[in-house]
Amino acid sequence: MQIGIVGLGLIGGSLGLExxxxxxxxxxxxxxxxxxxxAEARHVVHKASTDLFSLAIPTLDIVFVCTPIGLTLPxxxxxxxILLPSVVITDVASVKGAIVPLASQLWPLFVGGHPMxxxxxxxxxxAQMDLFQNRAYVLTPLxxxxxxxxxxxxxxxxxxxSRLVVCDPFSHDAAVAQISHLPVxxxxxxxxxxxxxxxxxxxxxxxxxxxxxxxxxxxxxxxxELGLAMAQYNQPALLAALRDYQTHLxxxxxxxxxxxxxxxxxxxxSAQQSRPDWIDPHKGKES
Amino acid sequence: MQIGIVGLGLIGGSLGLExxxxxxxxxxxxxxxxxxxxAEARHVVHKASTDLFSLAIPTLDIVFVCTPIGLTLPxxxxxxxILLPSVVITDVASVKGAIVPLASQLWPLFVGGHPMxxxxxxxxxxAQMDLFQNRAYVLTPLxxxxxxxxxxxxxxxxxxxSRLVVCDPFSHDAAVAQISHLPVxxxxxxxxxxxxxxxxxxxxxxxxxxxxxxxxxxxxxxxxELGLAMAQYNQPALLAALRDYQTHLxxxxxxxxxxxxxxxxxxxxSAQQSRPDWIDPHKGKES
Numbered sequence: 001m002q003i004g005i006v007g008l009g010l011i012g013g014s015l016g017l018e019x020x021x022x023x024x025x026x027x028x029x030x031x032x033x034x035x036x037x038x039a040e041a042r043h044v045v046h047k048a049s050t051d052l053f054s055l056a057i058p059t060l061d062i063v064f065v066c067t068p069i070g071l072t073l074p075x076x077x078x079x080x081x082i083l084l085p086s087v088v089i090t091d092v093a094s095v096k097g098a099i100v101p102l103a104s105q106l107w108p109l110f111v112g113g114h115p116m117x118x119x120x121x122x123x124x125x126x127a128q129m130d131l132f133q134n135r136a137y138v139l140t141p142l143x144x145x146x147x148x149x150x151x152x153x154x155x156x157x158x159x160x161x162s163r164l165v166v167c168d169p170f171s172h173d174a175a176v177a178q179i180s181h182l183p184v185x186x187x188x189x190x191x192x193x194x195x196x197x198x199x200x201x202x203x204x205x206x207x208x209x210x211x212x213x214x215x216x217x218x219x220x221x222x223x224x225e226l227g228l229a230m231a232q233y234n235q236p237a238l239l240a241a242l243r244d245y246q247t248h249l250x251x252x253x254x255x256x257x258x259x260x261x262x263x264x265x266x267x268x269x270s271a272q273q274s275r276p277d278w279i280d281p282h283k284g285k286e287s
Numbered sequence: 288m289q290i291g292i293v294g295l296g297l298i299g300g301s302l303g304l305e306x307x308x309x310x311x312x313x314x315x316x317x318x319x320x321x322x323x324x325x326a327e328a329r330h331v332v333h334k335a336s337t338d339l340f341s342l343a344i345p346t347l348d349i350v351f352v353c354t355p356i357g358l359t360l361p362x363x364x365x366x367x368x369i370l371l372p373s374v375v376i377t378d379v380a381s382v383k384g385a386i387v388p389l390a391s392q393l394w395p396l397f398v399g400g401h402p403m404x405x406x407x408x409x410x411x412x413x414a415q416m417d418l419f420q421n422r423a424y425v426l427t428p429l430x431x432x433x434x435x436x437x438x439x440x441x442x443x444x445x446x447x448x449s450r451l452v453v454c455d456p457f458s459h460d461a462a463v464a465q466i467s468h469l470p471v472x473x474x475x476x477x478x479x480x481x482x483x484x485x486x487x488x489x490x491x492x493x494x495x496x497x498x499x500x501x502x503x504x505x506x507x508x509x510x511x512e513l514g515l516a517m518a519q520y521n522q523p524a525l526l527a528a529l530r531d532y533q534t535h536l537x538x539x540x541x542x543x544x545x546x547x548x549x550x551x552x553x554x555x556x557s558a559q560q561s562r563p564d565w566i567d568p569h570k571g572k573e574s
Contacts, residue, residue, distance in 0.1 A: 116497050135497065136494055136495050165491070165495065171487075172495075174484075174492075176492075178481055179481065179495055179496040179499070179500040180495075180497070180500065182480075183477060183499050183503035185536075185539055185543075186477060186503065186536070188539070188555050189535040189554075189558075190532070191561055191562055192535045192554055192557060192558055192561075193465070193531050195557065196535070200458075204459075205462035205466050205565075206564055207423055207452050208425065208452065208459075208462050208463060209466040209565045210466070210467070212466070212467050212471065212505075212506045213470055213565060214566050215506065216503055216505070217558075217562055217565065218502050220555075220562075223559070224552055224555035228548060228555060231542075231543050231551055232548060235543060235546070239544060241480070242536070242539075242543065243540070244480050244483070245476060245480045245536075246536065249473070249532075249533065249536070252475070252479075252529075253526070253529050256518050256529065257526055259519075261518070261519060264514075264515060264518055265515050268475050268514040270479060270482065271474075271479055271508055274482045275504055275507075278481065278496045278501075
């Protein structure tokens with residue numbers, strides 16, 4: 001197939017590496033000339049350009065928009081001026097409700113996508129083969145999305161080794177708010193409350209912090225721009241998840257305050273018992 | 288030295304392995320005959336018994352009480368009937384304020400201790416060499432604790448490769464509440480709120496849960512008895528940490544609700560910037 005990729009960071013670059021390996025013809029676009037050079041040198045794409053008009057290729061089949069979230073819609077709007085109407089457009093943004101309906105208005109053959117792949121490292125340097133292996137790759141078509149466009153994308157994804165998950169944009173956002181965006185906010189608040197300790201006590205706590213603190217604070221210590229974008233673009237779903245979480249935390253706090261050890265024990269036991277349902281499906285599949 | 292260890296689980300067993308390796312004479316006590324057999328077979332101790340009176344050895348120098356927290360004080364009380372007054376007693380409980388003053392009344396040569404070593408696996412099967420390597424080992428003497436007892440224990444600890452940290456029991460409990468017990472409670476509530484999602488949405492979320500959810504939920508999915516003991520024995524400090532955390536979480540929620548993106552960005556940026564102070568001291572030193 002003839003594939004365009006706009007934005008050659010971790011996700012766009014990793015998609016390019018896979019598509020080139022699989023024998024597709026891949027054109028890349030990046031705002032940075034240096035990124036274009038690196039992309040060609042590393043065989044992430046066959047040809048890279050800083051000019052979006054380089055994708056005005058009559059034989060192009062599909063374009064992946066892999067820019068930061070805030071540039072997804074503006075990029076699709078620009079592409080709509082350039083591409084033949086037969087081209088499928090998809091994106092990789094981690095929120096879908098704020099993007100898919102508008103993008104579908106701009107471009108009927110738009111299919112929202114979200115590969116659930118790691119984002120701790122950034123940039124084309126971080127691009128790697130097999131990033132999508134055994135990860136969920138979510139597609140969020142609307143009832144109006146042509147099935148042929150979904151099939152085109154689903155076919156490509158199946159060759160990435162991803163687990164294809166199809167749902168509507170708003171269910172996606174609620175699920176992702178709970179399992180990805182909420183943990184980031186909880187984890188950031190853990191760091192912020194720890195940092196707010198009186199100095200002497202904080203220094204002692206820093207000496208004692210170990211693997212439990214390290215793991216629980218990992219996603220909260222990540223890229224703040226990404227965290228902010230989650231909040232801005234997934235505001236209602238994240239707010240609902242935060243409020244629900246606060247209810248659970250208040251319940252636990254009340255148990256502790258009133259010494260209701262049986263209830264607290266039940267909560268901790270349920271937590272332990274439920275965790276495999278959230279973790280086991282991926283066991284051994286992630287680094 | 289002549290060393291007694293009461294409780295041959297992960298911590299007691301790992302201490303035994305180290306002390307035997309270092310050429311000390313080690314006696315173990317466990318309630319389970321099977322554990323005693325395994326302890327001798329694995330050279331965790333030289334001799335193991337189910338009878339605490341087996342530690343009535345005239346030449347004994349020090350006893351490590353490595354039972355579950357709830358048995359720490361009863362064990363010290365029993366030991367006080369048996370040991371010569373020259374023997375140092377120490378414990379490994381993860382809370383100190385609820386134990387050290389009472390234990391010191393029972394036994395003047397008591398020195399509170401807390402090796403900050405992993406607790407995900409349990410039992411003598413999990414005992415291992417080098418568990419304490421580069422980990423903090425906290426001692427919490429009182430002003431009345433004889434320096435000779437602290438020195439005796441500190442000498443042994445230095446040969447474990449641990450980082451010795453000395454502080455008072457209540458500073459220890461406040462620090463540990465923040466960096467260990469609070470993360471467990473936050474993490475358990477994350478699982479409990481995720482589990483409370485409507486069924487269809489929960490199943491979707493389970494398909495999408497990835498490394499962020501896995502890491503943030505790890506300590507909350509651990510041994511509920513240990514979590515309950517943290518709550519019971521470190522109640523005031525944990526409650527203070529939980530209330531302080533709730534203030535930070537409410538602030539973040541308000542930022543999100545009111546679209547105060549600048550403030551939210553500041554919070555996330557501070558979190559990212561502060562994390563190395565909590566993690567870097569241990570970098571590369573933990574699995």
